[in-house]
Amino acid sequence: MLAHPGDEAGVVARLAEVARGRGATVVVLGDPKHLSGAVSAQSRVVHRVRDLLAAAIAPVPVVLEDERLTSVDAEQQLLARACAGGSTRRARSTRSRP
Secondary structure (H helix, E strand, C coil), X not given: CCCCCCCHHXXXXXXXXXXXXXXXXXXXXXXXXXXXXXXXHHHHHHHXXXXXXXXXXXXXXXXXXXXXXXXXXXXXXXXXXXXXXXXXXXXXXXXXXX
């Protein structure tokens, strides 16, 4: 995880630096829509960052990935691991991380 640089311009500059440094052929950003599919306020920020980043690292594509069910999927995987004999302690500690 990267430290937050403080503002959108800083985010774009840092992401561009990482993408270039790693020779990215595509950059995927999570799109935090509401469960209904409606665009959230944070989603609008991500869309702006995507547009600025795409301009900064062209011709590398910057795409959005719908994040609506990623938390639900992660929770189900943790519970399945715990039920299959995995450590429930580890599942709980992993789930509580920000």
